[in-house]
Amino acid sequence: MSVPSGLKYSNEHVWVKQEDDKFRVGITEHAQDELGDIVFVELPDVGDQLAATDTFGSVESVKTVSELYAPISLVVVEVNEELEDSPELVNESPYENGWLIVVEATNEEELDQLLTAExxxxxxxQE
Structure with a gap:
């Protein structure tokens, strides 16, 4: 199971990658593996502002529906529109093509509370 270094992770199996002053967000390989074949992804709207741990969408698989929780307080600046027609990208490429949203952090100090890859x-x- 891949856990790329250089990313930050939440206990809710969401990864965060800093890209200049923005952050790309997705679910981990572990999460998509646990969910199984993903058939639908619900994402927030550009401009939505959320506090850390707020729900920002959901992922539906053949097994279940799982809520997505914001890893940090954020404003959504981009959503991965490819997932509307190709939700399987989350299974196939969770850290590259299957990303979910790009955000601006509204409290960057919260990044220090996220987990390193290790x-x-x-x-x-432990799970």
Whole structure:
């Protein structure tokens, strides 16, 4: 199971990648593996403002529907519109083509509360 270094992770299996002054967000390989074949992704609207741990959408698989939780307080600046027609990208490429949203952080200090790749690997090993 891939846990790329250089990303930050939440306990809700969401990854965050800093890209200059913005952050790309998706679900981890572990999360998509647990969910199974993803058939629908519901994402927020551009401009939505959320606090850390607020629900920002959901992922529906053949097994279940799982809520998505904001890893940090944020404003949505872009959504991955490809997922509307190709939700399977989350399964096929969770860290590249299957990203969910791009955001601006409204409280960057919250990034320090997220897990490093090593700590996230330890977290999923405990589950």
């Amino acid at each position: 700590r996230y690997q330890g977290f999923i090993d």
